[in-house]
Amino acid sequence: MSLTVLQGAVEQGLIYSLVALALYISYRTLDIADLTTDGTFALGAACSAIFTANGHPVLGLVMAIAGGAVAGFVTAFLQTTFGVLPILAGIITMTGLYSINLMVMGNKANLPILKADNVFTYAERVFGAGFGKLILALVIVAIISAALVWFLRTRTGLSLRATGDNRSMVSASSINPALMTTLGLCLANALTALSGGLIAQYQKFSDATLGTGMVVIGLASLIIGEVFIGRKSVLRGVLAAVLGGVIYRIIIAAALSAKVNANNLKLISAVIVAVAICYPAVRAKLAFYRMRKGGAAK
Amino acid sequence: MSKMLEINGISKTFFPGTANAKKAIENFSMTLEAGDFVTLIGSNGAGKSTLFNAIAGVYYPDNGKIFLDGKDITFLPEYKRSSQIGRMFQDPVAGTAPHMTIEENLALAYLRSVKGANPFMTITKKDKAFFKEKLAELGLGLEDRLTMPVGLLSGGQRQALTLLMATLVTPKLLLLDEHTAALDPATAEKVLELTRKIVAENKITCMMVTHNITNALELGNRTMMMHGGSVAFELTDAERKNMTVEQLLKLFKEKTSTALDTDRILFS
Numbered sequence: 001m002s003l004t005v006l007q008g009a010v011e012q013g014l015i016y017s018l019v020a021l022a023l024y025i026s027y028r029t030l031d032i033a034d035l036t037t038d039g040t041f042a043l044g045a046a047c048s049a050i051f052t053a054n055g056h057p058v059l060g061l062v063m064a065i066a067g068g069a070v071a072g073f074v075t076a077f078l079q080t081t082f083g084v085l086p087i088l089a090g091i092i093t094m095t096g097l098y099s100i101n102l103m104v105m106g107n108k109a110n111l112p113i114l115k116a117d118n119v120f121t122y123a124e125r126v127f128g129a130g131f132g133k134l135i136l137a138l139v140i141v142a143i144i145s146a147a148l149v150w151f152l153r154t155r156t157g158l159s160l161r162a163t164g165d166n167r168s169m170v171s172a173s174s175i176n177p178a179l180m181t182t183l184g185l186c187l188a189n190a191l192t193a194l195s196g197g198l199i200a201q202y203q204k205f206s207d208a209t210l211g212t213g214m215v216v217i218g219l220a221s222l223i224i225g226e227v228f229i230g231r232k233s234v235l236r237g238v239l240a241a242v243l244g245g246v247i248y249r250i251i252i253a254a255a256l257s258a259k260v261n262a263n264n265l266k267l268i269s270a271v272i273v274a275v276a277i278c279y280p281a282v283r284a285k286l287a288f289y290r291m292r293k294g295g296a297a298k
Numbered sequence: 299m300s301k302m303l304e305i306n307g308i309s310k311t312f313f314p315g316t317a318n319a320k321k322a323i324e325n326f327s328m329t330l331e332a333g334d335f336v337t338l339i340g341s342n343g344a345g346k347s348t349l350f351n352a353i354a355g356v357y358y359p360d361n362g363k364i365f366l367d368g369k370d371i372t373f374l375p376e377y378k379r380s381s382q383i384g385r386m387f388q389d390p391v392a393g394t395a396p397h398m399t400i401e402e403n404l405a406l407a408y409l410r411s412v413k414g415a416n417p418f419m420t421i422t423k424k425d426k427a428f429f430k431e432k433l434a435e436l437g438l439g440l441e442d443r444l445t446m447p448v449g450l451l452s453g454g455q456r457q458a459l460t461l462l463m464a465t466l467v468t469p470k471l472l473l474l475d476e477h478t479a480a481l482d483p484a485t486a487e488k489v490l491e492l493t494r495k496i497v498a499e500n501k502i503t504c505m506m507v508t509h510n511i512t513n514a515l516e517l518g519n520r521t522m523m524m525h526g527g528s529v530a531f532e533l534t535d536a537e538r539k540n541m542t543v544e545q546l547l548k549l550f551k552e553k554t555s556t557a558l559d560t561d562r563i564l565f566s
Contacts (some may be wrong), residue, residue, distance in 0.1 A: 155409040156417040158398070162406055165395035172354070172393070173463075174381035174410050232447075 001257040007134060009253035010246055014137040015202060017245025018195035019218035020225065021148060022188040024241045027219065028231065029152070030184040031164040035090030036075045037218060039097030040068045040189045041211035044196030046104040049111045049206030057118040061197045067104075068193025071097060072185035080178035101208050110207040118201035133202070140198070144191065145238050152234045160184050161234075192218075213266045220269045221248040223276040301368070302503040303330040303353070303471055308362030309527075310348055322348035324527040326362070330471075335497060335504045335518030339511060345527040346507045350473050353505075355379050367470050381410055384464030384502075386457070386477040393460030396449030400440060400459065403448050404429045407463035432462055436492060454485035458492055465496050472497065474506040490517070511543045525554045 019041065026034040044064035051060030071093055078089035105111045124132030151157045163170050163180040170177045192214070200206040225244020231237040252265060260268075305328050312320045323345040330336060338346050352359050355376035364372045371379050386393055394403050405421045408429070426444065433441040436458050440451075448456060457477060464472060474493065478486035494517060497504050508514050514521050521538055523530040523546075530553050533541055550556075 150420075151418075154418045154420050155405070155415065158402055158406050158409070161398060161402075162395040165397050166392075168392050169395060171377045172380050172385045173406055174377050174379075175406075176375075176377045 001254055005253050005257060006250065009249040011133050011137050012199070012202065013246030013249030014134075014141045014242070015195055015198045016217070016249060017141060017221065017242045018144065018191045018198070019214060020221040020241035020245045021144065021238065022191040022195070023215070023218040023222050024237055025148075025160075025184055025191070026188040028222070028237060029161050029164045030181060030188075032079075032086045032181070032185070033090070033215070034072075034075065034185060034188060035087060035215055036071055036093045036097075036185070036189055037090075037192050037215040038211040038213065039094035039101070040071045040192045041196035041199075041214040042101045042206075042208060043067050043071060043097050043104070043211075044193030045200035045206040045210045046101045046111070046196075046208070047193070048197030049113050049200045050104055050106070052116050052118050052201055053111065053113045055116065057116070057122070057201055060201070061119065061194060064193040064197030065190045068189040068191070068196075069186040071193070072187070072189030073182060075189070076178075076182035076185040080181050098208065105206060105208065109209075110205065112205050113200070114204045116204075118204070119198070120202055137198070141242055144194075145242055149235050149238050152238075156183070157234075213269065216266075216273050217248065217269050218245075220272040220276070221245040223273065224248055224251075227276075300332050301329055302332040302334070302366070303328075304363075304365040305329070305353070306363045306365075308352055308359035308364065310352060310357065310359050314360075321527055323352070323359075326528050328522070328529065330503050330505070332503055333501045334520060335502075335506070336520040336522055337514040337518045338505060338507045338522050338524060339509070339514045340524035340530070344524040346524055347475060348527075349524070350385075350475050350505070350507065353471070354383055354385055354473060382470040384469035384472045386460050386464055386472075386474050388476040388479045390453035390456040390460070390480060393463065394448045394456055397447055399445045399447055400433070400451075401426065401429060401444040403459065404432075404463060404466065407466045410467075432466065436462060452485075454481050454489060457481060457485075457489050461489065461492060461496065465500060465502060468500045468502060470503065472502045472504040474504065476507050476509065479509065493517075511546060515541055515543075515546070523550060523553075525550075525556075530554050 019037065022037065023034075026032050044067065047063040047067050048057070048060035051057065051063055075089045075093045078084040078092060079086050084092070102109065120133045120136060123136035126132065127135045152161060159170070159175040160180045160183060162173070162175065163177050163184070167177055170180070196210065199210070221244040222241050223244065224247050225240030225242070226237075228247075229236050229240040229243060231240055255265065255268065256262060305326060307325045307327050309324050309326070310322045312318075312322055326345070326349065338349075340346055351357055353364060355371070355374060355378075358373055362372075363370060366379070366382060395406070398406075401421060405425065408425065409415060409419055409421075429444065430441045433444075438455055438458055440455065440459065448459065451459065461477070477493075478489050481489060490513060493506075496502070504518065506517065515533075515538065519534065521533045521541075523532070530550060
């Protein structure tokens with residue numbers, strides 16, 4: 001793997017790590033497996049691409065964030081007001097978003113924006129062609145991570161975390177769990193859409209299927225990061241999401257350099273997530289067998 | 299003295315209109331003066347928990363009214379009234395967030411109703427000092443473990459912490475639903491002692507459900523026996539002071555012509 005490929009992987013990893021951060025909010029903090037993610041990522045890419053094509057890349061990112069927040073709100077609304085199961089609520093929104101994403105892109109399945117200026121070409125002009133993209137990605141992720149760490153320690157952030165940690169305690173502590181769920185899902189999906197929007201401008205291309213499997217990829221990143229950093233505190237959890245996002249892209253780049261068929265990458269992601277999620281149960285089972293064996297020997 | 303809690307003829311029927319319809323409380327009325335500490339006893343299904351849940355807003359009564367400090371709270375959502383009503387449950391796990399630290403749990407309880415609260419305030423050094431001081435009063439050594447996740451504490455420690463959280467900002471009403479029933483006798487005694495101390499020091503208006511008749515007669519200034527969704531009888535002043543467990547069981551039999559189901563009643 002050449003240095004250029006590695007740098008590209010780090011740049012993409014930083015951008016994709018926003019999805020891992022989003023899942024840190026929805027999955028780790030609120031304890032909701034939010035499948036809206038897949039649709040929201042593509043929504044962000046679509047919004048960003050159409051505005052970039054028309055010469056407004058920054059506005060495109062703002063629209064991506066707003067669109068993502070609305071998508072998150074719809075999922076949360078289905079859950080909190082009508083009691084739809086969280087997973088099902090996410091699937092419903094995601095399915096609806098597929099059509100909306102096509103509409104946003106002018107009823108085309110993909111939208112190349114090769115010639116239009118975007119935030120990364122701006123950055124290359126400011127910081128130089130060599131590291132412009134990397135610097136911009138780093139700055140965005142650093143600002144968002146710092147803001148997230150701060151937010152999760154505020155009164156509202158604490159309430160959000162408690163909502164995922166012990167729901168029965170929350171309403172007895174004058175916190176509105178429906179409001180917290182809504183806030184968390186809006187925030188998470190805004191981040192996911194921003195990630196999609198940045199990716200569209202980074203690769204100068206948006207596609208309606210861009211988000212497929214994104215929730216699994218995000219989870220894989222999060223879990224990889226947690227292997228290295230853990231998640232004992234908010235700071236560690238956020239750092240783990242960012243680091244995991246980067247490592248995941250480096251693994252993918254290495255796999256591609258090693259001539260692994262790109263079609264197999266999603267399978268690899270799925271296996272990583274499945275193994276990581278099953279790991280605690282497997283360990284508990286092994287411990288039980290060992291204990292039983294030890295007990296029989298006595 | 300002013301009325302802190304006033305309940306006017308509330309009723310609650312579960313599964314109305316079906317074969318399983320159950321009248322949990324029926325035309326129930328009571329008044330608590332500010333500073334009253336009433337202990338509630340009664341068999342399973344007497345309506346104690348339903349009464350608590352109606353006061354706390356977990357469910358709304360079918361009819362009747364509930365006033366807290368003169369304000370009608372009958373249909374106020376649970377999360378809105380909980381800034382004024384502290385609550386503790388039997389299950390030590392119910393009242394705290396296990397993956398958050400002691401400090402963060404206390405902050406949740408404190409920042410919600412402290413003066414000048416805003417959604418983005420964080421824990422200050424002054425808050426930390428205040429938490430430490432309050433934790434030290436529990437006498438469990440928790441003041442040196444502010445950054446420890448609450449999930450690592452024992453049941454008794456968690457229940458003591460929950461008690462502190464419920465009273466950190468003095469509530470208008472404290473509801474204790476068998477909050478020591480899941481603890482071992484020594485720990486239960488300690489948590490009860492803390493309850494007595496904190497309630498007395500802050501003059502909190504308090505209701506406590508218990509299955510321990512001795513405790514019910516010792517703590518507080520009123521004892522209420524519930525049966526079939528309403529009050530069977532109430533003891534105050536001298537009558538309460540001179541009451542023994544045996545007499546109380548006899549009185550219950552006379553008033554309701556049923557025997558109290560003593561399987562869960564401890565009269566240590």
